[in-house]
Amino acid sequence: xxxxxxxxxxxxxxxxxxxxxxxxxxxxxxxxxxxxxxxxxxxxxxxxxxxxxxxxxxxxxxxxxxxxxxxxxxxxxxxxxxxxxxxxxxxxxxxxxxxxxxxxxxxxxxxxxxxxxxxxxxxxxxxxxxxxxxxxxxxxxxxxxxxxxxxxxxxxxxxxxxxxxxxxxxxxxxxxxxxxxxxxxxxxxxxxxxxxxxxxxxxxxxxxxxxxxxxxxxxxxxxxxxxxxxxxxxxxxxxxxxxxxxxxxxxxxxxxxxxxxxxxxxxxxxxxxxxxxxxxxxxxxxxxxxxxxxxxxxxxxxxxxxxxxxxxxxxxxxxxxxxxxxxxxxxxxxxxxxxxxxxxxxxxxxxxxxxxxxxxxxxxxxxxxxxxxxxxxxxxxxxxxxxxxxxxxxxxxxxxxxxxxxxxxxxxxxxxxxxxxxxxxxxxxxxxxxxxxxxxxxxxxxxxxxxxxx
Amino acid sequence: xxxxxxxxxxxxxxxxxxxxxxxxxxxxxxxxxxxxxxxxxxxxxxxxxxxxxxxxxxxxxxxxxxxxxxxxxxxxxxxxxxxxxxxxxxxxxxxxxxxxxxxxxxxxxxxxxxxxxxxxxxxxxxxxxxxxxxxxxxxxxxxxxxxxxxxxxxxxxxxxxxxxxxxxxxxxxxxxxxxxxxxxxxxxxxxxxxxxxxxxxxxxxxxxxxxxxxxxxxxxxxxxxxxxxxxxxxxxxxxxxxxxxxxxxxxxxxxxxxxxxxxxxxxxxxxxxxxxxxxxxxxxxxxxxxxxxxxxxxxxxxxxxxxxxxxxxxx
Numbered sequence: 168x169x170x171x172x173x174x175x176x177x178x179x180x181x182x183x184x185x186x187x188x189x190x191x192x193x194x195x196x197x198x199x200x201x202x203x204x205x206x207x208x209x210x211x212x213x214x215x216x217x218x219x220x221x222x223x224x225x226x227x228x229x230x231x232x233x234x235x236x237x238x239x240x241x242x243x244x245x246x247x248x249x250x251x252x253x254x255x256x257x258x259x260x261x262x263x264x265x266x267x268x269x270x271x272x273x274x275x276x277x278x279x280x281x282x283x284x285x286x287x288x289x290x291x292x293x294x295x296x297x298x299x300x301x302x303x304x305x306x307x308x309x310x311x312x313x314x315x316x317x318x319x320x321x322x323x324x325x326x327x328x329x330x331x332x333x334x335x336x337x338x339x340x341x342x343x344x345x346x347x348x349x350x351x352x353x354x355x356x357x358x359x360x361x362x363x364x365x366x367x368x369x370x371x372x373x374x375x376x377x378x379x380x381x382x383x384x385x386x387x388x389x390x391x392x393x394x395x396x397x398x399x400x401x402x403x404x405x406x407x408x409x410x411x412x413x414x415x416x417x418x419x420x421x422x423x424x425x426x427x428x429x430x431x432x433x434x435x436x437x438x439x440x441x442x443x444x445x446x447x448x449x450x451x452x453x454x455x456x457x458x459x460x461x462x463x464x465x466x467x468x469x470x471x472x473x474x475x476x477x478x479x480x481x482x483x484x485x486x487x488x489x490x491x492x493x494x495x496x497x498x499x500x501x502x503x504x505x506x507x508x509x510x511x512x513x514x515x516x517x518x519x520x521x522x523x524x525x526x527x528x529x530x531x532x533x534x535x536x537x538x539x540x541x542x543x544x545x546x547x548x549x550x551x552x553x554x555x556x557x558x559x560x561x562x563x564x565x566x567x568x569x570x571x572x573x574x575x576x577x578x579x580x581x582x583x584x585x586x587x588x589x590x591x592x593x594x595x596x597x598x599x600x601x602x603x604x605x606x607x608x609x610x611x612x613x614x615x616x617x618x619x620x621x
Numbered sequence: 622x623x624x625x626x627x628x629x630x631x632x633x634x635x636x637x638x639x640x641x642x643x644x645x646x647x648x649x650x651x652x653x654x655x656x657x658x659x660x661x662x663x664x665x666x667x668x669x670x671x672x673x674x675x676x677x678x679x680x681x682x683x684x685x686x687x688x689x690x691x692x693x694x695x696x697x698x699x700x701x702x703x704x705x706x707x708x709x710x711x712x713x714x715x716x717x718x719x720x721x722x723x724x725x726x727x728x729x730x731x732x733x734x735x736x737x738x739x740x741x742x743x744x745x746x747x748x749x750x751x752x753x754x755x756x757x758x759x760x761x762x763x764x765x766x767x768x769x770x771x772x773x774x775x776x777x778x779x780x781x782x783x784x785x786x787x788x789x790x791x792x793x794x795x796x797x798x799x800x801x802x803x804x805x806x807x808x809x810x811x812x813x814x815x816x817x818x819x820x821x822x823x824x825x826x827x828x829x830x831x832x833x834x835x836x837x838x839x840x841x842x843x844x845x846x847x848x849x850x851x852x853x854x855x856x857x858x859x860x861x862x863x864x865x866x867x868x869x870x871x872x873x874x875x876x877x878x879x880x881x882x883x884x885x886x887x888x889x890x891x892x893x894x895x896x897x898x899x900x901x902x903x904x905x906x907x908x909x910x911x912x913x914x915x916x917x918x919x920x921x922x923x924x925x926x927x928x929x930x931x932x933x934x935x936x
Contacts, residue, residue, distance in 0.1 A: 345630050349632050356636075566781070566789075603639055
């Protein structure tokens with residue numbers, strides 16, 4: 168279920184066309200919800216049989232647990248372990264075996280993580296905990312299935328809460344709401360623009376730059392490229408999901424709220440991958456003691472280390488999580504007497520630096536690059552001049568400058584409407600301009616959504 | 622219907638119109654303004670006109686990637702052999718489909734078609750027999766050939782990289798494409814005054830296993846198309862500027878590669894020249910490892926002449 172591929176949109180349109188035909192003859196609420204579930208499962212099944220199979224396993228465990236009315240901490244714990252079993256197996260088994268046995272067995276080496284596994288596993292764990300903890304009413308099978316499989320968000324979030332999504336899928340009806348469709352389309356266009364034009368072009372251009380690990384300017388440039396790429400890639404996906412759901416009459420959580428306009432890490436995590444941050448806060452941080460715990464700093468580090476592990480099986484992800492955890496523990500920049508604009512620049516530089524832990528999976532190269540960045544003597548004029556030579560051609564330099572300029576302009580436009588995030592970018596006129604640009608500017612190369620691997 | 626619904630519907634129409642306008646702009650750009658396509662379109666049209674005036678019963682048509690365009694001096698070939706000949710070479714980016722369409726359009730029963738292309742072009746190109754590459758689709762669009770919807774969309778989307786590079790060239794007052802009208806010669810030869818002094822390749826030649834199978838598949842498909850039209854097909858390895866230390870090794874590898882092709886392909890004749898696809902004579906090369914200077918092209922053509930004459934006698 169890849170939103171940037173025409174195949175997805177053709178399948179979706181075909182599915183919606185069939186649903187329209189069916190609903191012309193019969194109309195009752197149960198049918199609408201049944202068809203929504205069928206559409207979601209069909210789109211998931213088109214990915215692969217394994218993807219659908221693993222989803223049905225996790226869903227089966229979840230629904231059975233709810234029907235059997237699990238209530239004790241122990242039984243909930245067992246259910247959560249079962250829900251996470253496929254995730255642990257597909258995502259962490261190769262890494263764990265390499266750490267324990269020193270090599271990845273050939274059987275595990277070829278494992279492909281089923282699409283969306285991390286996201287729907289977390290969402291279903293949340294559903295069980297919320298239902299048990301809040302003594303909520305057992306949702307019907309169809310509502311539970313729609314909650315777990317709702318196609319716009321199943322692959323890469325947002326990770327929705329029971330109280331937000333379940334009532335909406337319960338009341339779901341297919342209807343032709345032109346206003347919702349038009350508003351949703353604006354988010355879809357923004358998402359496609361961010362993914363296909365910004366993230367794809369950055370990926371293509373940055374891949375051509377030869378990075379010398381001893382050159383701090385080039386390592387910095389690499390971090391800058393990745394900062395823009397991951398934001399546009401993931402936020403782009405989330406906005407398409409948001410727009411698709413909106414068009415169907417369901418309001419999802421806005422997973423990104425102009426995160427690069429924050430100026431401390433605490434705020435950053437309130438604006439970046441919002442639903443994941445909330446999940447960790449509500450299901451891990453608070454149950455372990457939260458702000459009232461005397462071990463608060465250690466707890467924060469633990470939660471961020473787990474968050475790092477969620478992103479990927481590798482020590483670099485653990486370090487990335489810990490790095491963010493440490494920076495959250497820092498007092499606000501204002502306490503150091505820094506002006507707001509300088510604090511913002513410093514914060515952005517640290518965010519960009521943190522991405523180095525994220526994309527550099529070879530730990531020896533990672534530490535070499537960190538050494539370069541923190542070595543004041545590596546900032547020489549020779550290295551600065553070498554930046555130009557790292558580009559394969561003058562034209563590649565111009566194109567890279569152009570795409571970085573375009574990304575910066577988009578961030579600047581976000582900054583003009585911070586009170587209502589992305590209001591300017593989802594304006595109708597912006598949408599018109601972006602449609603033209605998407606058609607004319609999309610590169611021929613294609614890279615998977617980064618978060619598909621999580 | 623409420624006024625806000627009406628406004629939303631109007632905007633949906635506006636988005637659709639914006640999309641249609643983008644497609645139109647992309648089409649106009651690809652068809653009339655894209656610099657590389659413009660250059661090759663003019664070259665193809667010129668060749669078509671020359672071929673249209675041709676009255677000879679037998680023709681030798683050279684086709685392939687830019688090693689052919691910059692390598693075969695068909696005027697010299699015609700003078701020396703007395704046989705009508707044309708160079709219909711294009712560029713690697715156009716892909717095999719364009720070469721095949723264009724050459725088979727002009728080749729008639731009994732004609733000799735010589736395919737000169739770097740074999741790496743055939744790798745992963747097996748399916749390209751049925752579809753156009755991006756540059757190939759643009760070329761086909763400019764030549765008014767039929768395109769599938771996906772090919773049309775690809776052809777009419779220039780991309781950010783392309784438009785930015787073009788903008789950069791425009792700002793720096795550089796030519797929009799490295800070759801110009803003055804580089805086109807009679808009978809299809811392209812000659813460039815640019816001498817970038819390319820570094821000779823230091824890579825060993827190796828096409829084996831699945832890659833070799835793909836090369837065979839492509840050549841077999843060509844052989845089949847030519848056989849259906851009664852055209853004789855030959856394949857010739859282009860000459861690559863090679864580091865002296867690798868010359869013998871790569872020649873041996875290329876000979877082995879050609880032997881392997883000869884053993885298993887029936888509809889394609891394999892040609893060999895003494896250089897066996899490698900040369901270290903830097904003065905014969907212009908701006909890339911496969912692009913000859915005018916002198917290099919004449920030399921290559923003259924050396925090819927006896928090889929081809931020998932083959933022609935067999936027809």
